[in-house]
Amino acid sequence: MILASTVLLWAVLGWGVLLTARAVVTARALRTARRTPVPAPGTGAPHVALLIPALREQDLLSEVVGAVARLDYPRELLHIVVVTTEREERDRQRHLAELPDLTRHLLAAPDDAAAAAQLSGIVPSSRARDVAARVRSATDPSHVLRAEVAATPTTRDVAAKLLPDIAVQHPGTALHHLHYDESSGAKSSQLVYAVEQLGDLLPPDADPSRTYIGVYDADSQPDRTTLHHLAHETDRAHRAGHAPPTLIQQLPLQLRRPHAARTGIADLTLRAHAMADLRRRMGIEAHRLRARARLRALRLPDGLRTALDPVVYGIGAGLFVRHDMLVSIGMYEEPVDDLLIGYKLSSAGESAVVLPVYNLVDRYARVGALAKAYSLVALGSVVGCLRLLRDPALRAYGPRNTVTLVKEGLDTVWWFLGPPCVAAAVVVLSVRGAHRELLAWAVAAGAYMVLHALISMGHATRFLDGHEGAHERAEPLGGGGTPALLLPLFFLQPVLHWLGPLRLATARALGPLARRPLAMGKTER
Numbered sequence: 159m160i161l162a163s164t165v166l167l168w169a170v171l172g173w174g175v176l177l178t179a180r181a182v183v184t185a186r187a188l189r190t191a192r193r194t195p196v197p198a199p200g201t202g203a204p205h206v207a208l209l210i211p212a213l214r215e216q217d218l219l220s221e222v223v224g225a226v227a228r229l230d231y232p233r234e235l236l237h238i239v240v241v242t243t244e245r246e247e248r249d250r251q252r253h254l255a256e257l258p259d260l261t262r263h264l265l266a267a268p269d270d271a272a273a274a275a276q277l278s279g280i281v282p283s284s285r286a287r288d289v290a291a292r293v294r295s296a297t298d299p300s301h302v303l304r305a306e307v308a309a310t311p312t313t314r315d316v317a318a319k320l321l322p323d324i325a326v327q328h329p330g331t332a333l334h335h336l337h338y339d340e341s342s343g344a345k346s347s348q349l350v351y352a353v354e355q356l357g358d359l360l361p362p363d364a365d366p367s368r369t370y371i372g373v374y375d376a377d378s379q380p381d382r383t384t385l386h387h388l389a390h391e392t393d394r395a396h397r398a399g400h401a402p403p404t405l406i407q408q409l410p411l412q413l414r415r416p417h418a419a420r421t422g423i424a425d426l427t428l429r430a431h432a433m434a435d436l437r438r439r440m441g442i443e444a445h446r447l448r449a450r451a452r453l454r455a456l457r458l459p460d461g462l463r464t465a466l467d468p469v470v471y472g473i474g475a476g477l478f479v480r481h482d483m484l485v486s487i488g489m490y491e492e493p494v495d496d497l498l499i500g501y502k503l504s505s506a507g508e509s510a511v512v513l514p515v516y517n518l519v520d521r522y523a524r525v526g527a528l529a530k531a532y533s534l535v536a537l538g539s540v541v542g543c544l545r546l547l548r549d550p551a552l553r554a555y556g557p558r559n560t561v562t563l564v565k566e567g568l569d570t571v572w573w574f575l576g577p578p579c580v581a582a583a584v585v586v587l588s589v590r591g592a593h594r595e596l597l598a599w600a601v602a603a604g605a606y607m608v609l610h611a612l613i614s615m616g617h618a619t620r621f622l623d624g625h626e627g628a629h630e631r632a633e634p635l636g637g638g639g640t641p642a643l644l645l646p647l648f649f650l651q652p653v654l655h656w657l658g659p660l661r662l663a664t665a666r667a668l669g670p671l672a673r674r675p676l677a678m679g680k681t682e683r
Contacts, residue, residue, distance in 0.1 A: 160592050163583035167599045170580055171606060178610050181440035184448060185617055188440075191514035192624060199232055199389035202396065205364040206385055206478070207237040207356055208372045211348040212313045213246055215376035217282040217417060219316050222376050223324050223333075225628055231385035233330035237360060240321065241336045241348045242314040248341040253280050253307060261300045264293050271420060275524075281310050283418035283523070334359050345474075346490040349373065353489055356481070366482035368392075368402065373495070374517070375475040377414065381515035382626045384408060388478060391511050404483045404508035405500070407447055408476030409439050410519045411621050414631045418523035423647075428528065429633060430647035431654055432521035433614040440617070446470050447512035454509055464558050469565050470510045472500035476517040483508065488551075494538035501542045501566060505552050505559040518625055518632060525654070532658020533665070539570040574659040577652065604649075611648040 208226050212219055219240070226238055253260070260276060267273035273290035274283075281289050289306045296302040314337055321333045338351045353371060360369065370388065374380065392402040412432040419425055446468035453463055472479075474496035487502045503510065522528040546552055546563040553559055587596040622632055 159586050160590050160595070163586040164592070164595050164599070166579060166583045167587075167603075170576070171599065171603050174610070175606060177437055177441035178606075178613060180442075180445045181437045181617070182613060184440040184444045185436075185620075187448065188444065188512070188514040189620070189624065196383070196386050196390045197393075199235070199386060200393065202368075202393065203232065203235055203389040204392050204402065205235050205237065205360060205369040206231065206372060206388065207239060207360060207364075207369065207481075208374055209239050209241060209349055209352050210374050210376065210378075211241045211243075211345050211352075212317065212376050213243055213345070213348075214249075214279060214282070215313050216311060216316050217284045218376040219313060220320055220324075221628070221630070222374055222378050223320060224327075225379050226374060227324050227328040227331050227333070228382060228627070229380065229385050230382050231389075233328075233332075234361075236385070237332040237334070237364075239334045239336060239352050239356075239359065240317045241338060241352045242312075242317055243338045243343075243348050244341045245338075245343070246312050246314070249279070250307070250312065254304070257300060257304055257307070261293065261303050264290055264303070265299060267294075270294065278418070280307060283416070285310075286418070332359075344492060346492045346495040349490040349495055353481075353484065364481075366485070367480065369481040370406065370478040371481050371484050372476070372478040373474055375519065377416070377520040378410075378475050379414070379518040379625075379628045379630075380408065380476065381517070384513065384515055384517075387513045387515055391513070395509075400509070402480060403511045404480050405470065405472070405503050405510035406478040406513060407443070407470070407473060407510065408478070408513045408515065408517050409444055410473060410475050411436070411439075411516045411618075411625070412519055412521040413618055413622060413633055414518055414520045415633045416520040416523040416631075419521075420523070424525055426643055427647045427650055427654070428522050428525065430611075430644045431528065431651055432633075433618045433644070434610070434648055434651040436614050436617045436621070437610065443471055443473060444512045447510050451509070451511050461557070464507070464561055467504070467507070467558075467561075469504045469562050469569075470500045472496035472498070472503075475519055476513075479503075493541060494534060497535065497538040498542045498545060501546060501562060502552060505546060505555045505562045507555070507558050516621060516625060518622075518627065518629070520631075521633075525657075528654060529657035529661050532655070533661040534658070536570075536573065536658040536662045539566070539573070543567045543570055573656075574663065577656045607648055608645065611645050614648070615644070 210219075210222055210226070215222075223238065223240065229236065260280070263276045264273045267276065267290075270287055270291045273294060274286035277286040277289060289303075292306070293299045293303045317335045321335055325331065325333050336352055336355055338348045340347065340351075356371075388406055391406055395402050412435055419428075447470055449468050450470060453466055456463075458466070474494075477496050477499065479499060483503070484499075487499070487506070490496075491498050500510075522531065543563060543566055546559055546566070584596065587593075622629070625632075
């Protein structure tokens with residue numbers, strides 16, 4: 159037991175070191191590619207339809223629509239589609255029916271900041287504290303709260319007013335507003351509805367095999383040169399005699415401060431998480447995409463390439479998929495819109511590339527929101543593996559599907575069981591008196607975490623410096639907390655990463671006893 163526990167702990171540490179090394183190499187390669195001049199899109203550049211699904215995004219919608227409208231790309235090839243949903247209207251009616259209880263909660267809160275948290279998903283987070291203060295100081299709090307909620311425009315209202323103004327500022331840009339009129343279904347359903355309407359929105363020359371469907375969430379601020387690099391990837395494939403890449407991924411950088419962020423140790427912990435997340439972005443997601451592209455360039459036997467090909471993940475905001483293949487694989491699916499796309503395209507052996515420029519997005523505002531997001535990803539991982547196992551269309555891909563299932567099945571199992579295994583190994587060494595072995599590992603792990611933190615902070619600074627576009631609310635390293643305070647908070651990151659599987663497993667185990675179903679929707683802003 160001592161030997162097995164020691165080997166396990168050092169193996170986990172070795173894997174972390176490998177990820178950090180990969181992240182450094184990958185970030186450097188992408189930085190070099192970003193600095194390489196890219197020609198302007200030529201006559202063969204693809205059409206790009208950018209879908210912006212919006213739910214309770216009154217504050218952020220103008221930011222993202224303005225950002226994508228400013229992308230440097232031929233106007234006749236760029237199509238922006240904002241997709242609102244009836245679910246928001248339904249939720250508003252539910253909130254209005256619950257106002258008496260909500261009023262009591264606001265009045266019972268210890269201060270305005272705590273009261274503002276009760277308004278999550280009811281009024282925009284940038285206004286929540288002011289609304290809470292007015293309600294708490296009013297002589298008739300119920301009347302004031304009802305008036306505030308009723309006066310808050312829906313995202314549908316904001317879109318209807320905003321898009322004509324954007325069209326005037328950016329003449330020639332195709333701007334469309336769709337409203338998904340079903341009250342059930344989440345983001346994936348909005349996206350599927352939008353793709354189904356594209357036949358009426360795109361011009362006749364938008365060949366599906368030369369058209370990309372991209373997704374940006376409402377907090378997205380993509381690099382201004384994003385579509386230049388996308389067109390360059392398709393042109394490079396054409397010159398090599400290959401079909402355009404099926405999946406083109408732009409990585410998100412969670413380095414903007416959300417409107418709902420507060421001050422304090424929890425906020426600094428989430429800032430540290432945003433920077434620690436860069437190791438995964440570079441060391442796993444971008445590394446796999448680059449490795450897959452390199453393997454396709456080699457003339458390897460099909461069986462060997464099947465075994466070596468890494469499984470790629472679809473990452474929602476910044477995910478571009480060729481229109482014809484997106485439809486053929488069943489488009490976006492619940493419970494998550496992106497993860498299963500990567501699984502399915504990996505199973506089919508399709509090509510994928512990563513862009514060297516990034517999408518600047520909000521980090522998480524609260525630990526609970528982070529756990530909620532991770533639990534949704536954990537659920538998507540489980541559902542995706544079950545889909546790979548059971549779907550006849552995917553099983554028809556034979557060995558590729560089997561390899562994808564095995565790789566991602568093991569990865570999902572380790573995400574759920576890895577932290578308990580590490581904790582058990584530490585307990586075994588402590589109980590068995592192997593203090594020297596445990597101390598040696600702990601010192602090495604501590605030194606690695608410090609190095610990992612410093613490298614991640616350096617990545618964050620360089621990524622922000624290299625981002626061409628809007629920097630509003632971006633968090634420089636020294637803003638809102640010094641590096642000396644951020645550094646020790648990196649030690650909490652493995653625990654934060656496990657919150658999702660823990661929350662999901664707990665909810666499934668205690669589901670019959672819970673008064674409410676587990677909330678698995680989008681993070682509220």
